[in-house]
Amino acid sequence: xxxxxxxxxxxxxINIVSKAVxxxxxxxxxxxILIDARTSAITLTANDMEMGIETQITGIVEEKGAAxxxxxxxxxxxRKLPENEVTIxxxxxxxxxxxxxxxxxxxxxxxxEDFSRIPYLEREEPVExxxxxxxxxxxxxxxxxxVNDSNKIMTGELFEINENILRVISLDGHRISIxxxxxxxxxxxxxxxxxxxxxxxxxxxxxxxxxxxxxxxFTQNHIMFVFDSTTxxxxxxEGTYFRVDQMISNDxxxxxxxxxxxxxxxxxxxxxxxxxEDRKPIILNIANQKMELRINSQxxxxxxxxxxxxxxxxxxxxxxxxxxxxxxxVIDDEKVDIYYMNAKAPxxxxxxxxxxxxxxxxxxxxx
Amino acid sequence: xxxxxxxxxxxxxINIVSKAVxxxxxxxxxxxILIDARTSAITLTANDMEMGIETQITGIVEEKGAAxxxxxxxxxxxRKLPENEVTIxxxxxxxxxxxxxxxxxxxxxxxxEDFSRIPYLEREEPVExxxxxxxxxxxxxxxxxxVNDSNKIMTGELFEINENILRVISLDGHRISIxxxxxxxxxxxxxxxxxxxxxxxxxxxxxxxxxxxxxxxFTQNHIMFVFDSTTxxxxxxEGTYFRVDQMISNDxxxxxxxxxxxxxxxxxxxxxxxxxEDRKPIILNIANQKMELRINSQxxxxxxxxxxxxxxxxxxxxxxxxxxxxxxxVIDDEKVDIYYMNAKAPxxxxxxxxxxxxxxxxxxxxx
Numbered sequence: 263x264x265x266x267x268x269x270x271x272x273x274x275x276i277n278i279v280s281k282a283v284x285x286x287x288x289x290x291x292x293x294x295i296l297i298d299a300r301t302s303a304i305t306l307t308a309n310d311m312e313m314g315i316e317t318q319i320t321g322i323v324e325e326k327g328a329a330x331x332x333x334x335x336x337x338x339x340x341r342k343l344p345e346n347e348v349t350i351x352x353x354x355x356x357x358x359x360x361x362x363x364x365x366x367x368x369x370x371x372x373x374x375e376d377f378s379r380i381p382y383l384e385r386e387e388p389v390e391x392x393x394x395x396x397x398x399x400x401x402x403x404x405x406x407x408x409v410n411d412s413n414k415i416m417t418g419e420l421f422e423i424n425e426n427i428l429r430v431i432s433l434d435g436h437r438i439s440i441x442x443x444x445x446x447x448x449x450x451x452x453x454x455x456x457x458x459x460x461x462x463x464x465x466x467x468x469x470x471x472x473x474x475x476x477x478x479x480f481t482q483n484h485i486m487f488v489f490d491s492t493t494x495x496x497x498x499x500e501g502t503y504f505r506v507d508q509m510i511s512n513d514x515x516x517x518x519x520x521x522x523x524x525x526x527x528x529x530x531x532x533x534x535x536x537x538x539e540d541r542k543p544i545i546l547n548i549a550n551q552k553m554e555l556r557i558n559s560q561x562x563x564x565x566x567x568x569x570x571x572x573x574x575x576x577x578x579x580x581x582x583x584x585x586x587x588x589x590x591x592v593i594d595d596e597k598v599d600i601y602y603m604n605a606k607a608p609x610x611x612x613x614x615x616x617x618x619x620x621x622x623x624x625x626x627x628x629x
Numbered sequence: 630x631x632x633x634x635x636x637x638x639x640x641x642x643i644n645i646v647s648k649a650v651x652x653x654x655x656x657x658x659x660x661x662i663l664i665d666a667r668t669s670a671i672t673l674t675a676n677d678m679e680m681g682i683e684t685q686i687t688g689i690v691e692e693k694g695a696a697x698x699x700x701x702x703x704x705x706x707x708r709k710l711p712e713n714e715v716t717i718x719x720x721x722x723x724x725x726x727x728x729x730x731x732x733x734x735x736x737x738x739x740x741x742e743d744f745s746r747i748p749y750l751e752r753e754e755p756v757e758x759x760x761x762x763x764x765x766x767x768x769x770x771x772x773x774x775x776v777n778d779s780n781k782i783m784t785g786e787l788f789e790i791n792e793n794i795l796r797v798i799s800l801d802g803h804r805i806s807i808x809x810x811x812x813x814x815x816x817x818x819x820x821x822x823x824x825x826x827x828x829x830x831x832x833x834x835x836x837x838x839x840x841x842x843x844x845x846x847f848t849q850n851h852i853m854f855v856f857d858s859t860t861x862x863x864x865x866x867e868g869t870y871f872r873v874d875q876m877i878s879n880d881x882x883x884x885x886x887x888x889x890x891x892x893x894x895x896x897x898x899x900x901x902x903x904x905x906e907d908r909k910p911i912i913l914n915i916a917n918q919k920m921e922l923r924i925n926s927q928x929x930x931x932x933x934x935x936x937x938x939x940x941x942x943x944x945x946x947x948x949x950x951x952x953x954x955x956x957x958x959v960i961d962d963e964k965v966d967i968y969y970m971n972a973k974a975p976x977x978x979x980x981x982x983x984x985x986x987x988x989x990x991x992x993x994x995x996x
Binding site for chain 1: 702705706709710711731732733734735736737894895897898901902928929930931932933934935
């Protein structure tokens with residue numbers, strides 16, 4: 263194989279596929295990036311066996327072939343080269359040469375035929391949404407997946423399609439995040455659980471253009487995202503997702519409209535007083551068109567008052583401040599509406615259009 | 630004590646003195662920042678008992694007094710406050726209140742009378758140099774102090790004054806860095822060893838203005854740097870420094886003039902092929918107005934050629950690439966002169982004006 267590409271083109275391709283290079287694996291061949299130039303196109307692939315990413319880069323194939331090169335080494339070398347054309351060649355003994363201007367590197371590649379490529383999926387009936395929308399939906403829900411996988415399903419997000427509505431849901435036992443998007447077309451109903459890790463990586467590599475689309479394909483066990491010259495294939499998480507709709511309620515006793523930024527800043531300050539070990543709640547005292555926030559911990563205490571608009575009964579309720587702030591941070595609205603039932607029931611942060619719903623469970627507290 | 634300061638003023642004061650807060654200590658009181666407002670001035674102090682920093686900040690003293698507040702906690706709280714005036718008060722029971730707009734923090738301070746302030750030194754006969762020059766001299770030598778303190782003297786830098794010449798020297802057994810500065814005045818001869826840690830922290834907090842000066846005071850056991858409203862006092866390292874002058878030679882067999890950037894980039898690339906465990910040298914082959922750089926490691930090999938101007942004999946010599954690149958990186962000149970004697974003798978990187986000399990020992994290699 264002999265290919266010639268601009269350094270910048272190689273870097274952007276490597277940056278994309280690197281997200282699927284396993285950090286720890288017993289399959290050392292999968293620590294490589296596969297450079298496939300067996301046709302006139304140049305494709306880079308990485309695959310950690312849960313998720314695989316393939317991307318095409320622009321360049322000239324001078325001699326057809328392929329090479330599997332340790333991802334870290336390839337990335338490090340290319341990054342340090344001058345900003346110019348890079349020639350990568352590999353012979354049948356897997357000797358790899360990387361040349362740019364007067365710099366010559368010689369390293370060992372691996373048996374590229376052993377490399378597990380991404381699975382082949384039929385490209386039928388894609389769901390299409392803009393890159394921007396997908397990126398936003400991931401950002402606005404990904405924070406509330408469960409971090410440890412004692413319950414595997416909680417480490418993923420539900421992607422649910424009903425006619426022209428896409429809903430993305432995550433939950434971790436303390437809170438639920440729901441984002442809803444009206445799409446341009448109707449699609450057959452589907453409901454799949456996508457690994458959180460896959461979505462986190464897609465979030466990083468998706469340019470997020472409003473004008474460009476992502477095509478999403480579904481099969482029994484896989485989901486595939488296709489955008490620009492990149493394809494991401496991921497296994498799905500098996501199982502049935504939680505019945506979220508029965509946890510959501512539109513009833514409330516107290517409705518608060520509050521400046522989101524002020525509330526975020528205030529909670530952010532209160533978090534300073536909490537050490538990992540003591541899970542002190544932040545206590546909201548809502549009355550007289552004001553929300554008083556208060557926290558007491560071993561370190562000290564803090565209180566602050568924010569002007570609000572409110573309807574309904576006064577309420578005093580405690581929350582894990584992290585769960586409140588996580589949801590508030592991803593909302594773009596200047597003002598948010600928060601609905602409370604009583605001190606034992608979850609609060610709901612949601613907009614009138616129904617594009618997002620965040621449910622946060624309260625915690626008990628001693629006054 | 631009650632003081633009022635703008636948040637920005639507090640932040641910059643805290644940032645300066647924080648450099649002297651010990652990261653680990655058995656004296657928990659020294660983990661505090663002392664706020665001293667017993668006069669109409671407000672002074673912040675931190676002291677890890679090797680180095681102490683004191684800085685004055687602008688603000689109003691409404692009630693005279695002092696407080697010792699955990700440095701981390703103080704810094705975290707102030708940072709999260711709105712950009713506005715902050716009131717800090719402390720009572721005789723060390724209850725501290727921090728108030729900004731509607732945010733109220735209450736935390737516990739410590740017994741400020743137990744806090745070890747910086748030692749009082751007579752301010753006589755300062756040596757004066759510009760902030761810029763001191764900052765540059767530190768930057769251009771600090772990298773070659775020894776990191777582990779099996780030899781305590783090597784962890785410091787020699788500050789040597791002779792008439793109007795200041796020389797700063799560091800060495801670690803593999804290399805020597807020397808920077809020389811002609812000052813405006815003559816001073817009595819002095820020679821002290823300043824802890825590298827002190828210089829690293831001064832480098833961080835020194836604004837580096839060409840128009841403003843640093844006053845440097847010397848006593849038997851301490852050195853004191855005074856600039857803007859900040860005073861840094863550090864213990865000196867006891868002992869006699871190495872006799873560096875007898876290691877320096879002006880003889881050479883080969884003189885090379887080379888583009889510094891090209892050489893740095895090339896060595897930087899070669900370092901990729903070296904793992905911590907195998908200390909492979911980079912081999913320079915100097916002949917025919919070219920320098921060929923070559924490295925061979927378990928990972929692979931790399932070679933590259935750079936056009937040079939040379940005088941004298943051809944030479945092939947090996948170096949630890951890190952030691953070469955460290956020196957080359959801190960030099961500002963576009964082209965550097967490198968002098969070689971033979972493959973067993975150190976090379977010297979030095980300018981015609983004698984403002985810097987970098988000595989690097991070669992390493993053996995097998996061709």
